[in-house]
Amino acid sequence: MNFKSRNIVSIWDFTKDEVEFILDSAEEMVPIARGEETNTALSGKILATLFYEPSTRTRFSFESAMKRLGGSTVGFADPSGTSFKKGETLADTIKMVDAYSDVIVLRHPQEGSARLAAEFSSKPVINAGDGAGQHPTQTLLDLFTIRQAKGKIEGNKIVFVGDLKYGRTVHSLAYALSMFGPELNFVAPETLQMPKEVVEHVTACDTKVCSGNKLEDFINDADVVYVTRIQKERFPDEAEYQKVAHIYQIKNTLLQNVKDDLIIMHPLPRVDEIAPEVDKTPHARYFEQAFNGIPVRMALLKLVLGVS
Amino acid sequence: MNFKSRNIVSIWDFTKDEVEFILDSAEEMVPIARGEETNTALSGKILATLFYEPSTRTRFSFESAMKRLGGSTVGFADPSGTSFKKGETLADTIKMVDAYSDVIVLRHPQEGSARLAAEFSSKPVINAGDGAGQHPTQTLLDLFTIRQAKGKIEGNKIVFVGDLKYGRTVHSLAYALSMFGPELNFVAPETLQMPKEVVEHVTACDTKVCSGNKLEDFINDADVVYVTRIQKERFPDEAEYQKVAHIYQIKNTLLQNVKDDLIIMHPLPRVDEIAPEVDKTPHARYFEQAFNGIPVRMALLKLVLGVS
Amino acid sequence: MNFKSRNIVSIWDFTKDEVEFILDSAEEMVPIARGEETNTALSGKILATLFYEPSTRTRFSFESAMKRLGGSTVGFADPSGTSFKKGETLADTIKMVDAYSDVIVLRHPQEGSARLAAEFSSKPVINAGDGAGQHPTQTLLDLFTIRQAKGKIEGNKIVFVGDLKYGRTVHSLAYALSMFGPELNFVAPETLQMPKEVVEHVTACDTKVCSGNKLEDFINDADVVYVTRIQKERFPDEAEYQKVAHIYQIKNTLLQNVKDDLIIMHPLPRVDEIAPEVDKTPHARYFEQAFNGIPVRMALLKLVLGVS
Numbered sequence: 001m002n003f004k005s006r007n008i009v010s011i012w013d014f015t016k017d018e019v020e021f022i023l024d025s026a027e028e029m030v031p032i033a034r035g036e037e038t039n040t041a042l043s044g045k046i047l048a049t050l051f052y053e054p055s056t057r058t059r060f061s062f063e064s065a066m067k068r069l070g071g072s073t074v075g076f077a078d079p080s081g082t083s084f085k086k087g088e089t090l091a092d093t094i095k096m097v098d099a100y101s102d103v104i105v106l107r108h109p110q111e112g113s114a115r116l117a118a119e120f121s122s123k124p125v126i127n128a129g130d131g132a133g134q135h136p137t138q139t140l141l142d143l144f145t146i147r148q149a150k151g152k153i154e155g156n157k158i159v160f161v162g163d164l165k166y167g168r169t170v171h172s173l174a175y176a177l178s179m180f181g182p183e184l185n186f187v188a189p190e191t192l193q194m195p196k197e198v199v200e201h202v203t204a205c206d207t208k209v210c211s212g213n214k215l216e217d218f219i220n221d222a223d224v225v226y227v228t229r230i231q232k233e234r235f236p237d238e239a240e241y242q243k244v245a246h247i248y249q250i251k252n253t254l255l256q257n258v259k260d261d262l263i264i265m266h267p268l269p270r271v272d273e274i275a276p277e278v279d280k281t282p283h284a285r286y287f288e289q290a291f292n293g294i295p296v297r298m299a300l301l302k303l304v305l306g307v308s
Numbered sequence: 309m310n311f312k313s314r315n316i317v318s319i320w321d322f323t324k325d326e327v328e329f330i331l332d333s334a335e336e337m338v339p340i341a342r343g344e345e346t347n348t349a350l351s352g353k354i355l356a357t358l359f360y361e362p363s364t365r366t367r368f369s370f371e372s373a374m375k376r377l378g379g380s381t382v383g384f385a386d387p388s389g390t391s392f393k394k395g396e397t398l399a400d401t402i403k404m405v406d407a408y409s410d411v412i413v414l415r416h417p418q419e420g421s422a423r424l425a426a427e428f429s430s431k432p433v434i435n436a437g438d439g440a441g442q443h444p445t446q447t448l449l450d451l452f453t454i455r456q457a458k459g460k461i462e463g464n465k466i467v468f469v470g471d472l473k474y475g476r477t478v479h480s481l482a483y484a485l486s487m488f489g490p491e492l493n494f495v496a497p498e499t500l501q502m503p504k505e506v507v508e509h510v511t512a513c514d515t516k517v518c519s520g521n522k523l524e525d526f527i528n529d530a531d532v533v534y535v536t537r538i539q540k541e542r543f544p545d546e547a548e549y550q551k552v553a554h555i556y557q558i559k560n561t562l563l564q565n566v567k568d569d570l571i572i573m574h575p576l577p578r579v580d581e582i583a584p585e586v587d588k589t590p591h592a593r594y595f596e597q598a599f600n601g602i603p604v605r606m607a608l609l610k611l612v613l614g615v616s
Numbered sequence: 617m618n619f620k621s622r623n624i625v626s627i628w629d630f631t632k633d634e635v636e637f638i639l640d641s642a643e644e645m646v647p648i649a650r651g652e653e654t655n656t657a658l659s660g661k662i663l664a665t666l667f668y669e670p671s672t673r674t675r676f677s678f679e680s681a682m683k684r685l686g687g688s689t690v691g692f693a694d695p696s697g698t699s700f701k702k703g704e705t706l707a708d709t710i711k712m713v714d715a716y717s718d719v720i721v722l723r724h725p726q727e728g729s730a731r732l733a734a735e736f737s738s739k740p741v742i743n744a745g746d747g748a749g750q751h752p753t754q755t756l757l758d759l760f761t762i763r764q765a766k767g768k769i770e771g772n773k774i775v776f777v778g779d780l781k782y783g784r785t786v787h788s789l790a791y792a793l794s795m796f797g798p799e800l801n802f803v804a805p806e807t808l809q810m811p812k813e814v815v816e817h818v819t820a821c822d823t824k825v826c827s828g829n830k831l832e833d834f835i836n837d838a839d840v841v842y843v844t845r846i847q848k849e850r851f852p853d854e855a856e857y858q859k860v861a862h863i864y865q866i867k868n869t870l871l872q873n874v875k876d877d878l879i880i881m882h883p884l885p886r887v888d889e890i891a892p893e894v895d896k897t898p899h900a901r902y903f904e905q906a907f908n909g910i911p912v913r914m915a916l917l918k919l920v921l922g923v924s
């Protein structure tokens with residue numbers, strides 16, 4: 001399977017076999033990601049990190065991934081300290097950066113930016129989130145976390161809870177999971193339920209789907225609970241927000257009858273969706289999930305640079 | 309020729325032989341700059357990049373140059389995230405940075421800053437632009453681009469077009485070119501023509517000079533067209549600006565009768581001085597010109613650090 | 617003596633023997649810090665530099681220290697370009713960064729932050745200043761500078777002058793010096809004198825202490841003068857500030873009868889506490905003191921990472 005020079009724009013661009021190949025490659029990266037083994041496979045290579053909006057977690061993990069493999073980075077963490085206000089188009093900036101690096105990571109507030117960048121770049125472009133669009137490396141690290149904890153993705157009962165309407169992360173993950181055929185449960189207030197097109201797509205892929213608005217109805221059968229934040233900004237008024245704000249907070253009392261091997265995931269940062277007391281339970285996987293960004297991104301960097 | 313510990317403050321500090329030696333050295337750097345060869349000549353060395361005003365292109369290319377040679381960087385991209393507001397003088401900052409690095413790149417809004425920094429530093433200082441002053445590495449990469457495309461700098465007919473009055477880039481380049489004796493044509497509206505002292509200097513160097521305000525009168529004989537932006541801020545009122553704003557836009561229709569091997573250059577970023585349709589013509593050299601910043605800066609870093 | 621995985625939160629956490637061991641280790645780092653020798657002891661290791669307030673000098677010297685030893689860094693120079701405004705707790709941020717690095721340097725405006733971070737991190741945390749709290753690597757480099765200049769710390773007469781009331785730096789250094797038993801002189805206006813608890817502590821350690829408000833009464837017997845800035849913000853009104861603002865400026869006229877081997881130190885940046893003319897005297901040690909941040913931090917990084 002050859003990924004050399006491929007762009008990583010959308011999780012849609014990958015077949016199930018390709019996803020599994022990436023996850024297998026990521027598995028091999030774990031000891032290097034943990035700093036237990038050193039590796040210089042990407043020595044001399046330069047990663048450009050263009051963050052048109054800040055995303056500290058994503059930026060740090062791409063930079064760590066590159067540096068754990070002996071590579072270097074150039075870039076910016078947010079556009080305020082750049083000279084881009086002079087009015088250069090994204091296409092021109094990409095053609096410039098293309099000359100200064102071997103691979104480009106782009107975070108941009110506008111949907112479609114990563115696809116555009118990929119068209120103008122001769123070097124591979126990795127989408128690190130483009131507005132309401134895709135964030136494929138987040139989806140891959142989510143899949144990696146489930147597979148690592150459960151041995152396989154197939155056959156799990158996965159509960160998504162929180163804001164399922166606006167969350168880019170849960171849409172992409174639901175799409176990707178539908179390749180593997182687990183059971184998906186969507187738990188959200190009526191106004192924040194999973195969009196119809198996502199439900200239709202995953203159902204068409206033979207994925208069993210149940211929806212509801214009470215987490216208690218689903219959590220005790222779950223293998224995975226994927227929690228997302230309900231954001232105040234989504235609500236027209238404070239009163240509407242307050243009705244749903246804290247209804248799904250994960251606390252130890254809620255976990256009394258769950259499966260022993262239930263895992264709780266969250267893309268982070270969390271605010272109060274998961275109480276800190278949960279961190280010490282064996283169910284908490286969100287910090288390990290954050291770590292998994294490193295081996296997954298290491299694998300992708302090596303693959304698109306054609307370094308084995 | 310020994311450049312060890314020399315400061316790169318002004319293009320004036322170099323003889324013609326020295327300029328050619330730098331361009332020859334840059335030529336050797338091209339495969340490393342492209343990432344086709346790896347090199348660790350500057351391993352263990354640290355470049356300090358002090359950008360008192362943002363200049364993303366220049367910063368990226370210095371950092372890439374350093375990292376392609378195995379070196380490291382410390383620095384800041386703009387002064388807002390620094391603690392310099394505490395009132396430290398530039399001299400004190402330089403003496404501090406001097407202790408933390410092997411070579412210093414300085415971008416500063418005030419003319420003369422680089423010369424001052426060079427006086428207080430025991431390590432070589434490279435001027436990456438000081439206000440209305442010099443930006444010698446830009447001049448060197450411009451010369452490199454012309455020589456690379458044409459085989460030599462001598463004997464070419466070079467047209468400068470746009471804002472020739474305020475553009476630091478074109479003044480320095482005109483001065484430098486006068487060492488090599490090409491023919492120079494200055495095309496600009498009356499109010500934005502090349503300053504008298506530049507014209508007098510290059511004429512005194514036996515450089516043939518013609519001036520005019522219609523690009524059509526010059527472009528069909530040209531070997532090189534060097535385009536610069538006309539900036540709105542230079543005009544007392546909007547109406548004056550609108551008269552000249554778009555008169556020199558390079559489009560394909562303008563290129564119908566030009567020489568086959570005409571090259572079009574631009575220091576970038578462009579706004580609308582060159583239409584995107586021109587990018588696909590064989591005349592477009594501005595992205596290659598941007599790339600050339602890397603081998604030129606690699607050569608300079610190696611030379612001033614005394615690493616062969 | 618084993619420092620592997622230890623946090624460097626406060627100078628209080630170290631015995632006199634441990635301090636001397638660190639200074640001995642720093643001594644060995646000097647040729648590498650100067651760039652005269654190359655070393656790759658920390659190759660493959662990643663330092664996270666989390667600066668919740670800018671401190672350019674401290675950040676640069678940690679980054680240089682890491683890179684001189686072949687290591688890499690990820691981090692931010694101030695929190696404005698991060699996504700931390702989303703409301704993540706420091707504990708959660710630390711657990712994330714913990715997964716992406718081998719050692720963490722934290723600068724934070726709130727006292728106690730470094731201790732908190734150390735509790736939540738599995739990797740060693742180095743405090744680079746937490747508000748009115750500690751800045752132990754500054755204290756260590758101050759001790760290193762005195763020992764280097766004088767051969768030993770014991771037996772010296774050390775004058776602190778300036779704002780002794782609010783200066784974190786002088787409190788920590790006075791505490792640390794009391795382990796070594798020099799004589800301490802505190803010179804400040806009445807309203808900015810050394811806090812009673814510091815004086816009581818160092819006296820209890822058999823350190824001889826004298827206080828006064830005229831530098832002239834102390835400087836001619838001094839072996840070391842440690843100067844700090846008097847900050848306008850500390851005063852309720854301008855008139856009060858003006859009374860003491862410039863009373864302790866170090867000028868050459870003040871140095872006419874000092875010991876030949878008197879050294880003058882300052883944590884930098886200075887404003888006008890030391891006239892530039894003093895820089896050229898053999899007494900000036902403040903730039904060397906700034907340089908000493910590198911070998912001291914190199915030694916600490918190696919020690920806490922368990923790399924010999």
